[in-house]
Amino acid sequence: MFSRACQRLLLPRYLVQNSSKVLLSSKKALPVYTKNFTKFSNYRFYSSKGDVKLTSEVYPSLKRFEHFKRLTSDDIVHFKQVLDNDDNLVLTADLDFFNEDHLRKYKGQSSLVLKPKTTEQVSKILKYCNENSLPVVPQSGNTGLVGGSNPVFDEIVLSLANLNKIRSFDNVSGILKADAGVILENADAFLAENGFIFPLDLGAKGSCFIGGNVATNAGGLRLLRYGSLHGSVLGLEVVLPDGTVLNSLNSLRKDNTGFDLKQLFIGSEGTLGIITGVSVLCPTRPKAVNVAFLGVESYEAVQKAFTESKNYLSEILSAFEFMDLNSQKLSKEFLKQKSHPLDEEHPFYILIETSGSNKDHDDVKLESFLEYAMENEIVSDGVVAQDETQLKTLWNWRESVSEASTIYGGVYKYDVSIPIQDLYRLVEDVKVRLSDFNLIGETEEFPVKDAIGYGHIGDGNLHLNVAVRRYSKEVESCLEPFVYEWIKKHNGSISAEHGLGFQKKNYIGYSKSDIEINLMKQLKKLYDPKLILNPYKYINFDK
Ligand code: FAD
Ligand code: MLT
Ligand code: ZN
Secondary structure, eight states, X not given: OOOHHHHHHHTTTEEEOOTTTOOEEESSOOOOOOOOTTOOTTOOOOOSSSOOOOHHHHSTTOOOOTTSOOOOHHHHHHHHHHTTTOGGGEEOSOOHHHHBOTTSOOBOOOOOEEOOSSHXXXXXXXXXXXXXXXXXXXXXXXXXXXXXXXXXXXXXXXXXTXXXXXXXXXXXXXXXXXXXXXXXXXXXXXXXHTTBXXXXXXXXXXXXXXXXXXXXXXXXXXXXXXXXXXXXXXXXXEEOTTSOEEEEOOOOSOOOSSOOTHHHHTTOTTSSOEEEEEEEEXXXXXXXXEEEEEEESOHHHHHHHHHHHHHHHGXXXXXXXXXEHHHHHHHHHHHTOSOOSSXXXXXXXXXEEEEESOHHHHHHHHHHHHHHHHHTTSXXXXXXXXXXXHHHXXXXXXXXXXXXXTTTSEEEEEEEEOOGGGTTHHHHHHHHHHHHTTOBOSSTTSSEEEEEEEEXXXXXXXXXXXXESSOOHHHHHHHTTHHHHHHHHTTOBSBSSSOOTTTTTXXXXXXXXXXXHHHHHHHHHHHOTTOOBSTTSSSOOOO
């Protein structure tokens, strides 16, 4: 039962439906959104006003590697033969989708997109490109947020979209083997039919491919529960830059024979090889899922709520996400909603998800956590989803922040790991700096609309989004390297989950030592001596 104090606090929001069971429910029905914003296959939020500027023009000091050959009509004839003379697999026109990044910040000038259907075709393409010094950018769903999946100059785009078959599934071990081009949401839907779940979930699930997820070592919304792909990926099939197919598509949980080479490709962002197949260990799908959306008054309270949620919920805690007030204001505009799940404004919001196998057990645990959090004034208001629709609605308010940040024209994104106690201070300090430079304000003359913070606080991962009306050098140079210096000073990482791509290739030194960078360069040279795979990305590698 709630204590008196707790009931008083809760009553405006919760009803005690059954006094013997202490059931929480939202007083008013949550709004239902019909828009499924997570599915953006075949279309994108073209949010930035105007055309995307060419990357080579925005960064004129960047030079095309001189040793790369220019593409000729003979090359195209060769690729057509490799791809069975199927015109749908060799694209030479209307390539904006492939040349532009998701955030419309970067644009390459590729005149050729290849869409192989088999690993063998990928191998033949890379062998030819390597022999002829033709650079290649692997591209999956093109939802990456650091400009990694797009050409910079005239690199050939190799799209994995046609490698999209489930290869096998073992419902005893939970091991899924699939082509790299399977859309994450499709992989998860297939697993759901078998009572399993993909151990990764993220807002772009309707468009990103599992190979792209592995290539970026995507973290997502449930890393807290299922861990990183470095743990759940059991094996990979990878085509090396010279066309060699490295097949380690294992279904073994334990294998201590030699170096674990697959780990190098997880998070290598297409710089060492092209992933064509993935073997992944999938957990059983939880039968009972709860989502609570809570309002809190300070960042200290967010941290307290996290500590206590681990104490109270332990093994059933599957996500702990946080958002600041201004991120929710942007989401409200983006979702075109008049109301928010919580009536009153709060400086911070938390989304807590529990996943388990026994609803009654999980409800009791969640309720006792909420009761404790309310009684101790860690949390001041909240709602708990009562059905699947409400659950999705609450998640929408968290997942939509990414797209909502772009509605004014564009966004500068910083995806950082910092010790949790310091995490939100980055947002505050950046706001002060933007103000000092007179760049942030409510009216059109200010390039910056707002700086917001949200993210996977359970993983120590903050997303700082600087929502802008237009991309500009002035804003970029105010933020960079300031943000990276700040992160180094606080012992953080400049890339928690989105990767380095084009955006951060000059800044890796803020998170890695010279020794580490040199080893990475040696590995790159070993795997890809001609630097044909995803050049101008990841590490600054002037030949
Ligand atoms: P792409 O964007 O096409 O490629 C990403 C990089 O991998 C590029 O460098 C590309 O060259 C390389 N690559 C792609 N496929 C291959 C391959 N088969 N072999 C070798 N290299 C390859 N990221 C997170 O980590 N967590 C999140 O919660 C998250 N949420 C997101 C929400 C939204 C709304 C959006 C738009 C993005 C989000 N992202 C998130 C970023 C992005 O979705 C992930 O990085 C995702 O893993 C990229 O997959 P993709 O298929 O789109 O790959
Ligand atoms: C998220 O957590 O929402 C994703 O990483 C995407 C983003 O930050 O834009
Ligand atoms: Zn994220």
